[in-house]
Amino acid sequence: MIEPLVVEDLYYSYPDGTAALRGITLALGAGENVALVGPNGSGKSTLLLHLNGLLLPGRGRIEVGGKLLSASTLEFARRFVGLVFQNPEDQLFMPTVAEDVAFGPQNLGFKGEKLRECVRSALEQVGLEPARFLQRQSFNLSIGEKKRVALAGVLAMEPEVLVLDEPSAGLDPRSRRRLMRLLAELPQTKFVATHDLDMALETCTRTIIIDRGQVVADGPSGNILADRVLLETHGLELPLSLSR
Numbered sequence: 414m415i416e417p418l419v420v421e422d423l424y425y426s427y428p429d430g431t432a433a434l435r436g437i438t439l440a441l442g443a444g445e446n447v448a449l450v451g452p453n454g455s456g457k458s459t460l461l462l463h464l465n466g467l468l469l470p471g472r473g474r475i476e477v478g479g480k481l482l483s484a485s486t487l488e489f490a491r492r493f494v495g496l497v498f499q500n501p502e503d504q505l506f507m508p509t510v511a512e513d514v515a516f517g518p519q520n521l522g523f524k525g526e527k528l529r530e531c532v533r534s535a536l537e538q539v540g541l542e543p544a545r546f547l548q549r550q551s552f553n554l555s556i557g558e559k560k561r562v563a564l565a566g567v568l569a570m571e572p573e574v575l576v577l578d579e580p581s582a583g584l585d586p587r588s589r590r591r592l593m594r595l596l597a598e599l600p601q602t603k604f605v606a607t608h609d610l611d612m613a614l615e616t617c618t619r620t621i622i623i624d625r626g627q628v629v630a631d632g633p634s635g636n637i638l639a640d641r642v643l644l645e646t647h648g649l650e651l652p653l654s655l656s657r
């Protein structure tokens with residue numbers, strides 16, 4: 414079976430010379446839910462931006478759905494891997510929710526009733542009633558609603574892999590819980606960068622730790638996230654649910 418996401422010996426330095434990724438190797442199996450954790454500045458967002466070609470490797474290779482990511486497979490990769498940014502405001506820029514959610518699928522060529530149906534269905538998937546939200550102005554929504562609309566915009570493109578950067582940041586406890594239920598229900602392979610180790614423990618069976626641009630641990634969440642020494646060595650703390 415083809416692994417939906419493979420990263421081999423990936424290096425990336427920003428134009429100012431900051432070495433953000435220093436030899437990352439990992440692979441995600443179909444249907445896996447994997448958490449990516451690490452201290453601030455460890456390279457999580459930089460890695461995620463590579464997975465649908467928003468950044469291109471300095472060295473190393475990325476395979477998406479069995480195809481080497483390159484200029485000629487970029488369109489395929491952007492459809493295959495749906496990336497939800499940390500800040501929904503980086504993703505929502507149209508006047509209404511309907512237009513924001515339609516933006517991606519429209520670019521993929523969806524039109525007419527198929528387009529309207531995939532927009533409605535994506536809003537329903539994230540728990541936003543289309544009749545109430547389609548005509549709302551995106552910039553007036555609460556942060557939790559904005560995050561759900563940004564996720565709907567990605568789901569509307571029907572990706573095989575969902576890559577989420579800090580999905581629970583800024584959410585109140587009820588919205589966070591709702592997001593965790595939603596993620597558990599979505600069938601896609603998921604790769605979730607987060608500082609919320611309780612969410613990682615609850616929603617992801619596997620956890621990868623990166624520190625200073627390198628993978629320092631990769632294994633079952635139940636082992637990795639219960640290892641106080643490992644976590645503290647890399648500037649992390651036990652999930653609250655394990656620290657009592």
Ligand SMILES: Nc1ncnc2c1ncn2[C@@H]1O[C@H](COP(=O)(O)OP(=O)(O)OP(=O)(O)O)[C@@H](O)[C@H]1O
Binds near residue numbers: 431453455457460
């Ligand atoms: N546009 C940029 N130009 C230069 N350096 C950058 C840029 N973006 C990020 N960096 C640097 O690259 C490194 C990795 O940053 P990245 O944002 O990937 O980390 P992160 O693990 O996502 O951090 P956080 O948990 O704080 O979101 C850091 O040293 C950061 O300062």
